[in-house]
Amino acid sequence: MPDSDAQMPLVEHLEELRRRLILAVAAIAVGAVACWILYPQILELLLQPYCQIRGSGSVSNAFGDGCELLVTDPLEPFGVRMMVAGYGGVALAMPVLLWQAWRFVVPGLQAGERRWAIPFVVVGVLLFATGCGLAYWSIPRALDFLIGIGGPDLVSVFSPSKYLGFVVKMMLAFG
Template identity: 35%
Template structure:
């Protein structure tokens, strides 16, 4: 089947689900996509406004890891400060923080818009699988981001600790925001490992024996990824990222084994 035929079949499936007996044209789908995109953008804009109004507590939460590590660095003879350079530095920082927070606050709504647009094009079994993955992805993503946030003081202490004594470290707001978001994003993405493995198994691309055989190579790749992805180069932070990923890989391996065992039992029952 060509790509065009696949696209037409998808539209027919959406039409049969959303409007039984009626066919939606390509233009109708573009209109629906635009309508849901506008809704998602409006939700993000409203979330940004709310985050702008609640900037003070958000700022306090964001810089808490930095504030916690300052006394430790001061005891080592290192004076460090969070500064805003330029006339508009503080404004740009508040705007970026509000945009990111607004994106997160509006995530339930814009994710629902994506879901509502895609689901009608799926079969019943595909809907169930997609719903399960969506339910699992969100907690793992948030949990990974929170774990990265908890490790921020350790990462800041390690990197700023290289500043010589009697020297002052000035960290701009933009650099701190980029660094903290990168740490949290790396851990959030890494937490999706079991979802990726289960999804590949769902598509029939991997099996449990293949996972067992590839385990040493996967673990090696996890540690290599941890060394490259973490902004710091200390082994502690790398291990704090790698070890949970290894555990999550083991969990995914167990899930795949259980799924294959259930499938084998179901097959034997039908014979």
């Protein structure tokens, strides 16, 4: 890494950016592979809010007493696994991504800006994680409300991609 007080030519900035992006993509790939391998456990964790409301009778038990999602497309299971691996890979790689962004930006910051940047990032990450936890806690309540608002004549059966998309959107919105 060049001296933080020195000026870097454009080509050196681009080389530094390229190197940091390669490290970030590699971290996402490693995280995605880990999530691909741990997919059954991750899916079970993500299905818990759905299973919780399913047990309460808010969602149709048309397919039995288990906690199943309706697959309507032969490619959907593969797409769901890819989605879980992709989003999970980004989530697992987030510390590396933030570190790479920080190391790229820090040479351009003044000493006073550097002093405030670390607490800002730490607080931001903690608040985001807290928001994701709050979203996970509120998903059963949100599903119960959203399903109930349609009335008793509507039967709710979810597909994996729609349900997991809802969970991800809730976590991003709350985070």
